Amino acid sequence: MTTTLPGQTGLTPAHPWTDPSLPVDERVEALLARLSLEEKVAQLSSTWDDIEADGPEVAPGSNHFGRVGDLDQVARHGLGQLTRPYGTLPRPALEHARLLAERQRQVMAQSRFGIPAMAHDECLTGFTAYGATIYPTSLAMAATFDPALIRRVGAAIGTDMAEAGVHQGLAPVVDVIRDYRWGRCEETYGEDPYLVGEMGEAYVNGLQSAGVFATLKHFAGYSASMGGRNHAPVGIGRRELYDVILPPFERVVAAGVGSVMNSYAEIDGEAPAASRWLLTEVLREQWGFEGTVVSDYWSLPFLVNAHRVAADLPDAGALALRAGLDVELPDQRGFGDALVEAVREGRATEADVDRAVRRVLRQKVALGLLDADWDPEPPALRAGELDLDKPASRQLAHAVAQSSAVLLSNDGGLPLPATGRIALIGPCADDVRTMFGCYSFPNHVLADRDDLGNGVEAAPLREALAAELPGVEWEFAPGCPIRDEDASGIPAAVEASHRADLTVLVVGDKAGMFGVGTSGEGCDVEDLRLPGVQEELVEAVLAGGKPVVLVVNSGRPYAVGRFAAGTAAMVQVFLPGEEGGRAVAELLSGAANFSGKLPVQIPNSPAGQPYTYLHPPLGDRQSWLSNLDPTPAFPFGHGLSYTTFSVDGLRLDREQVPTDGEFEVFVRVRNTGAVRGAETVQLYFTDPVAQVTRPVRALLAFTKVELEPGEETIVRFAVHTDRFAFTGVEGHRIVEPGEILLHAGSSSGDTPNEAVLRLTGGQRNL
Template sequence: MVETRPLEDDAARPILVPNEVWRDPERSPDERVDDLLARLTLAEKVGQLGSRWALNDMTADADTAAAAAPDAPAGPGSDAGDALDPDEVLNVAPMQDVFAASGTIALEDAAAHGLGHLTRVYGSVPITPAGGAAEVMKQQRVVTNASRLGIPAIVHEECLTGFTAFGATVYPAAIAWGATFDPDLVERMAAAIGRDMAALGIHQGLSPVLDVVRDYRWGRVEETMGEDPYLVSMLGTAYVRGLQGAGVIATLKHFAGYSASRAARNHGPVPMGRRELIDIMLPPFEMAVRLGRVGAVMNSYSDIDGVPAGADPWLLTEILRDTWGFEGTVVSDYWAVPFLTSMHGVAADMDDAGVLALEAGIDVELPDTLGFSQHLVDRVASGELEEAVVDRAARRVLRQKIELGLLDPDWTPEGSVTRAEQVHLDSAENRALAREMAERSVVLLDAGTALPLMGEGRPAPATVAVVGPAASDPRTFMGCYAFPNHVLPRYPSRGLGIEVPSLADALAAELPDARLVHARGCDTRGDDRSGFAEAVEAARQADVCVVAVGDLAGLFGHGTSGEGCDAADLTLPGVQGDLVAELLATGTPVVVVVVSGRPYALGEIAGRAAGLVQAFMPGEEGGSAIAGVLSGRVQPSGHLPVQIPRHPGAQPSTYLQPRLGVGNDGITTLDVTPLFPFGFGSSYTQFAIDGLELSATEIATDGEVTVSARVTNTGDRAGDEVVQLYLRDVVAQVTRPVLQLVGFARVSLEPLESRRVSFTVHADRTAYTGRDLHRIVEPGDVHVLVGASAGHLPCRAVLRLTGETRVVGVDRVLDTPVHVGPAERVSG
């Protein structure tokens, strides 16, 4: 048994005694887990499968929350017109107000037999790093003292746009990562997030989101990295490497199919067949498991063809573990286990829901223990549940705790947060990284006649009207999982907790010699047009008008984008479209900046605007990044991870479609041709892509080919281009996409500089799921296309695959290695 001795603050440190293999760091993880499982009672094994959200009890009471962080500075606020009604319920998880009441058991009681996880110590209330660290130590002491063997809990937190904590850096939303087409940058960002979290005792981060966009109306588009499986795969796996390299377990979500709900309704049913699921939705998860060696996966809330993901052994066990070899833990999305009863109706009650989820392959229930409670002990005793199923999940949780060092003899609650006093959650280094990410994510759609504002040969404007809700409210730069939008609307006196200059402020700094006139015009939501007249007059008196419109992220109806904030169509929210129309009618050149979490239909604006820019929620440094692009100081280099539609109602339609899903050919009145295609991005220089070469025109169905093309900066400014490789399967067993991205490279070039980009393409990259649901590579012609977007592919060739149709398994090649050659000068 484990002996203990008292420490300060009633803490207890386990002392290694002879034959305690489970506490011996010199023994293998398997040996340690075997030893510990043999010592645990069934009730203690079950205890490791649960969690407790202790600070959730405080979120309904602002005074209590403030008391938890008495030294928390208020931070800057905003002059936003979009305010939260103080009487409204603000949940940070679905149906939190309903289920929180069921989870108010004291932490001491919840941990009586041990506890798997502690939920969101930092991300539930505005608490300082020091205050949060003290709370982590306090809760860990309760957990270790309450149970017989003193096993600590894993502490998890959200980290989609940075560590979701008060005062932490807010990086761009995930959809902006997609716009960078830069896995290395995403990995560096994730590593910075992980370092901050690890320093404060956080063991697991609930990111990244690997859902592939299928319908732009879905509120959580902002949390995704785009509509292409390969782009999401590469960036998501890079995030996993960065976060886990810093010592924090990454969590893939939402497994799987969540983003394809009917009518883009959050938590809606997913009417998807196995083939589409396997070929479109699962590849990002497979790459992150097989190549990223991710440590955790979270189930989707959705049911796919009638089977809830949280109760699907085919998905959670056969595919994830038996096929892909996943060895980590599966954690439930918040209250997904009781949802099997209340939302899906596949379980009679919460106890039955717990059995279903556990048997399917969920190992830990989050955020509180409801379905994985001690009733599982009774189910085993009655023969309704095999103890081996409990052991299976407990083994995975305990192994993870061993790998995290939580069961080492020198681990203490105090030691887990030893660097708390040195942590600056919004350091200069973090902000520089956030700025780099923001600048690389802004997409120039059309320079028009006005951009850049300070271009050569064009006098700088003397007077600039800055209009629109996204010009004055810095919250529009942040996603729904950024702390200022996620939690702080409940605490308006706390401001934002970090410095976030608005676009108006950033433009004032960017254009010091210009006179800026600001008029809000309207709010993000609502139908109030009372500010139109002031905005129109400001535009009339200016040399140029910059109007910034788009989204304000929130949760469950408290925003125009974000979880539970789905859209009926792709019209700009509220009366923002009407505001833009009135500004365009003034005759003043109008530059339209869309700051949003989803693409909006811009067909009524493009061609009339003097410039058009898309910024996907660029984070705390978004104002500077957008202003830099507008002025010309920053060379725009972002490319679209989603299409920009022309019409608000011709959706859903991502670029990844079979022949019947594109064009209209006179057979329908709906034309889904985008205004700007997937992968598109303009700049203030020009690029040419040519010189396509294939190392062979025929390869076997298990061979590989090198595809190369030359990219040249033909303009007079340095810049980055994203070279993109697509394939088209000409004839197949089933319908195939007319185009599919299989490789990309971001290339930096000086003026009149050229580089050759080479892609190594294995035949496995043409694999798809055939009629019998086996993934195959088959002989035949494949079109090879290289260019700068799905709509601009000047380099084309035909590759023939020869030999027998080959069934490919889990050992297939998942990625397309790319090599960028040395720079060469070209004649002007």
């Protein structure tokens, strides 16, 4: 029986590339051998056909634009990727699915061999589509210290994307925070590479379990930009790169991630999009990565006009291709016609093109796109229903929001009373979009269109608290805007606080893009003071003398530690998503218990950046050397509960282990309070004498356990000595013999249990 695909004439399943029973490489080579140069390059190119803007400018006189949105032109030889078919305009989900099917049919019809395009979209806080579930930010996910929960999040997001016909998600961000001033802190999993790796791997495994390729961002060094400025150069050394920045990438590559995206920020003068060292030597030759490398948006024109390492777009395309970049997103500037020109002129070889095309075709085979019976209609379109905010997804978003809220301090202010008069003050109390991250659809696409709503049902904290505590007489006063320098509302807020028995003061961020928000991509800050005049609002309300519960809802850690002494309680949430209002209200009322832990520190001083808990001894306070004290108000891993826990009884299964060995650690944790709760037991290590300076303390392992009052359990950590590896004086990753100090407790600053482990044998090179 003959099956004819769109754009094909008389092709049958006997054609090797359409036969799923054949080995992948055989199918790929059979198709590759039949493609012209133009058709090959088309598989490395993309288009963003829901917009008409040309994106960033490129070199003057260049004619390698191609009309964005004109599939007749940009896909005339086929197409590799369709960019953000859902994440660009606010349409009903099924309408997006119908349009995606139409685009796929056109792409296939214009390809001699009927090759469909892969479709990709953003998915940092959920599928970035109108009406899709908005989960808490990645920083909030990290605060759960619960990889199993985040794997479920990834699987739920991947399921939605797969039903919608999307094949690749541009997440997670596994950059390690090095400077809290950086606007993209909210997109990361925090400042510890082990925690980032745990959460990144969990998310990737979840997303890819649904048949959607994940994309690691941003390879590499992006988060260490000078001054915390987006796209600024990175001045770190190779040791910091190998020991802090790269480990999460390496770990998730080993777990089988499908794609990696380059960083915009140059490292020591080298642009990652054109770095053969990064994209080939490290990623592929050292780590064995077999997936695709995709460009961050417009990285190739940036090689011309920002990095100035390419003379023109054909030169940029050739540089990137030779370095190991496979697919240009979001459109065709350095690839497309420019790359064909570069190959014709000898700036790149067709063998370079073939190498990248093989990688792309392997993924299309894995997705079933080359099968003879592949259907361009997304599964949901065939079913006639596409619910992107399922009840189960909302419940999952609620669980993450609740598990990620961090109780910083509590001097009797929480739980809130069920009766009496409470003033609710602050610019984040009644604006539901302050709950969303910068890559949520409302803040990413609809930042200037409040009239279009959010696409999902979401309650601001004001509404949620009124529903949670109906016996309370609430009085609301915003006090000030989030970022505008307008203090005129502060006196009214102070008066409202005076009239109340207690005040809940909610301050923080509203995420956006490129300066539109106070957190998010391109929303960097000079220091860590709260945005606008919110600091004045906090100081004025605290000066009133009434009990104040301070809730900070932000995408980065602000220097609010100095307010702790004047508050009855302090809570930190990191943009907790569509269920954030209800989840936080339940926590404040005592209907639910806090269990979140800080994936970052909360500073005392708004200056003194950059500073993370992974500092060497000289990073500690040295009062005889400097008058500045960098000690945080609340350390990494900190987080309280409505109950109390004891963590003790640290013991090892052995006191000595070879430098290539494993050992086990046992710690007892007990709920010593009166209510059920969850504690995250954290294991840290110190390398007291090493050939290079080492962090004062680094996270080795953690586990989250729920316990009833009076209940106790023994937690076990299995550790390989590879976890003690670092880059030695000769530039190699090593494990060296000697003593390792182990510490266990409830945070990096609360580890009452210690033990000594001796690593024996000779130095081991990794």
